[in-house]
Amino acid sequence: MLQLHQTTYIVTELNNPSQNCQKRKVLKSTSGELIENRLQREPVSPLIKIMLALVDNMKKSGNPVGVSKDKLSSWARGVEQGNSSLVLCTGCEYQLIPYFLPLVDRVKKSGLVDSKLLDFTLRLKGFGLDFVSLFASLSAKDSDYYNELVRKHLLLLRRVKEDIAFLPDELYPGALLYEFGFLEEFVEHAKKVSKTFKERGVKTIITISPHSLEMFRLVYPSFVDGFDFEIVHYLELLTKYASDLRLAVKEPTSVTIHDPCHLARSMNIVEEPRAILNSVKGVELKEVPFAKKRWTTCCGAPIETFLPMLTEGISQKRVKELKESGSDIALTLCPFCHTNLRNASSTSGLKVMDFVDFLSRCIES
């Protein structure tokens, strides 16, 4: 295992939130050396600091921003859990976004070369006063929005398959560890996730994000023995039953699809959302010139944690491309694409909507 605690600021961690007032504790590394001294002696790039902070969170809480299990499962309040072996695994990505945003904002403001602001943000985490609690009030509104999107996925899917259950504890597949190159940590995490699925008697996993799908379908089987679950993406399931959904829009509407890179190029799920849209009465699909599996353009999300300024530039360019389709609405199929394009489109006149959000509004009453 990587001894992350030697280089991050986790020594005087306060697990009890009520003790956050004691935040003026001295930071020490596990070797007993003051972190400030250590950083002076051994400067590391902010990129490494951010990465280590996120990886460290993964180890402690199972997700990169240290969000509590309660918060990750709060979308399901008032929804019946069900007990079948067919399970919707949200992958936590929608729920995590509101907690990522404050970090991204800090990185954006501080730049990537020597940043006191960034150090300050990361150190707060070291004191146990993490982004989550610090920005709780800021992110509450966003949390409601993203929780609602997750809920809509389940409710829509239950219209075609009633017995879909979900787990009491939400599991993050660990894509970030894999992407950052922390293979040992990833494999350890993946084994835990797989074990939980087994213990809960899961047979089929329904994913709602491209990354979860890619992790479970392509990556996990290479690293976790006996990862033999059937993996289904919600778009595959909905395509089968699209006509049963009886979907329609009140006014004729033109839409375009932003294909996420991983879903289109890596997982080859391209025609499914188009087939579903085809079944929605009153919807006209207009494609952007360079689209689908080969040419869809990235929204910029993969580098958001390190280079949010570039992400912003990339998503603005993408919004411009999507507008060229001449549609009223651009539909997204990934929580990260959704957030970036929605932010980038605010003054563009193009409405960016989550695919399932759009479909849910098309259910004929």
Next chain:
Amino acid sequence: MKAAFDEYYHRLMEAFQNESIALAIERATASYRKNVTNALTKYPHTVKLAKEVRSIKERSVDRWEDLLKEAMDNIISNNGQAYFAKTAGDAKKIIGDLVGREKVVVKSKSLTSEEIGLRQHLESLGNEVWETDLGEFIIQLLDEEPMHILSPAIHVPREEVAKLFSNVMKESIPADIQKEVGAARRFLRNKYISADVGISGANIVSADTGAVFVLENEGNARLVTGLPEEHIVLVGIEKLVPTLADAFKVAEVTWRYAQYVIPSYMSLIGGPSKTGDIEKVITYGAHGPKEYHVVFIDNGRSELAKDPDLKEALYCLRCGGCMYECPVFSLVGGRFGHKYFIGYGAAWELAVSGLKWAAPIAYTCLRCDRCKERCPVEINTAKIVLRIRRLFVDKYRSSK
């Protein structure tokens, strides 16, 4: 390690704030996509040929040592000289010794010479060195580093070129592209004629003949390789292919994916200039170079060749198509890179500059895979980048 990260990010952000870069690349991308589509539509067999070229490159990289030996033997038997430089330092030493001091040197575009800082090295020995590719010439005058492998000055608008040329050539050059091109032609013509040495790169080398292929459009490489008395080729070992027939296939795919139906010129150089016209006595240095030297360089390439994930980077034909499809490149151009650009360039950077330069590039890549869609030999950048990130994490792990 931190210094490299900091310098990289500083340059990256500087480029990001320069809006003219994004604008220039947006225009270039639209034009590239149109041209490459036309070229591939007119010659649809190219797509299939590209698959064959991938397999030629796979086989060649795996047995580069055999091919190198064969090529060197053939170059020598054709009355050229062949050298193998293990490192950048070795290559600079060999070429520095061949050129000597106080010479006039003309160069055609070569990414490999950028890689080792050849121009700066020869200048430091007291030589006058001129880049003759128009884009490289502009970059040299600006004292900058290239922004793209085929169009190094892609970010410099005509107005800036006019100012620069007027200043250097001591005459008023208007911001008219035709006139700017004419001015560069007049200025450089004298340099070719007075040059003692011409230095070029090479796109391909066929081992069975030792023949070197140089693709170009401007015609400057013809003059560089044909006019001076001495011609030196600097070429990476990854450019070796087994046969002349293979080399032609690689050449056609390269220029087609570089957006050309046919390039203006392809020079096939097999040895020094020679004649047998008087009494059938072979005499060297007829109209072209009397001396011909080929310097093969490793500089980390053989290490890449050993790695199952990273060796794909060596298949690169340098068509430059991937860069037009990269969303990060579209904003910052070649500053998404160091000596080599964009995601797959991280492998090259690892080979030639080490992990400290490769890592920040690897962590800038989106791993969105669109470059692979464009790449004629389908280089798997996402895999390369992931491998380098893992190497970086492992290195960090072991250093603590």
